Amino acid sequence: MANNQSQAPWPLKARAISESTDHGIRAVRAHDLAGFAEALEQLAIHPEAREVHAHMVRELIETRYQDGVTGDDVADVLSRTVGDSGAWHAPVDPSAVVVVLTGSLGVAERSDDDGPPATIPPAELNGAAILVIAHLAADAAIDHQQYLVRAIEEIRRAQTVEMP
Template sequence: MWPNDWPSSATAIATSVDVAVTAAHAADEPGFVAATADLAELPADQVMAVLSAIVRELLETAHPDGLTGDDVRAVLEAVVRRAAAWHSRLDATAVVSVLTGALGIDDPDEPETFRTNPQPAAVLLIEYLADLSDTPPRQPIQRAINEIARAETVEMP
């Protein structure tokens, strides 16, 4: 399934993200809630690093010529509309925060304040962007974890 040389935490994150994205794609609210609850049990900083990397990659894949303000608005509207049809606990503010954070356009001086866990919003963005770009979600999940692992092993001079 995932590379054997990954640490158990990386495998747990990859598996939980994959299960959550699959549940979102199926509009399976109980499955999505359970999968994102599993994600919430993992180290939040590691999970958000992986989720943000996946969102960034999929944004680049879905918008290879660059992302305009209209594109960002269209992504936000599509994710919220799509998820609102089946996810009763949707936090649209978290979707905005996760997207702007992944793009690096959030205010660095303002502390991150989420009314709810931001991970479900990130998963909803991943599901939509993977579908939009016709990218199997497992590929960017694996690339994100591999890139983070590579970056952590590079020694600073």
């Protein structure tokens, strides 16, 4: 995926995240397991991708649920994402989908007093994020590319703003 010509050129890492994310979303839409796995393999070397994906999920939820998102809406996204993924045998951990949704909405996970919260491997979080993004974009009948560009540009902007 090429970034918009009106923008400054993206650094190599941002381009790699953008291209891998785009490839993964297209693979999900095509039910292409090999393409999905390839995209996740590329995203695994870029931990910053999670921040890009969180921005995308948050904005897609805001677009899809303009009157506000409810717990039932989140539960619906969770169940439909997991169900749709199972239909073409895409690997998905429902716990990872929950973390992606709650994390993008700014809801912090809390651990039990009995121990630390379970950790979910980054590859599973990336996969869940790509599946959620593809589901939300398809459900709203919109192109994901503009959301991807805005997410990367927003992170870039935030990293260049000087703090007082």
